Amino acid sequence: MTDMKNKANILILLVFLCTLYACNSNVIFDKNKQIENAVWKSSDVIKFTVPLTDSVQACNFFINIRNSAEYQYSNIFLFIKTFYPNGKISIDTVECYLADKEGKWLGKRSGKVIDNRILFRRAVQFRQTGTYSFEFEQAMRVDELRGVEDFGIRIEKFETKK
DSSP states (O other): OHHHHHHHHHHHHHHHHHHHHHHTTTEEEEEEEEOGGGEEETTOOEEEEEEEOOSSOEEEEEEEEEEETTOOOSEEEEEEEEEOTTSOEEEEEEEEEOBOTTSOBOSEEETTEEEEEEEEEEEEEOOSOEEEEEEEEEOSSOSEEETEEEEEEEEEEOOOOO
């Protein structure tokens, strides 16, 4: 009887792991970096290096921001530099909304922490294969932006709804 329970438990675990893998199989890159003392200084640059091997696949590019409920603003401005495999560079400025007009946080809240996954680019194609680098700076016109705990990016395969 114990042997049968062990086999059943192993089977349940395998089904769970397969389901978990299937749900995340469209993720190409997903990494967050902790911001020291939850203070993002204007001089701090957050960098990600991403090897991309498919120049045809359309992707969704997300910005991940984890902030505390004590964050003073309803948004955050970012400077984004993209370094392409061929040496070219592009620079963007983007505004990410973290709260609505009434001050209600838009992300998923757990206690005093709010997780935001913000769509930066939808169905973008990385037309060159190779290593891309992305650099992010906070652009809020304050030297020390308090309340930003983690910052990251997520790139996943774009799939049309059927």
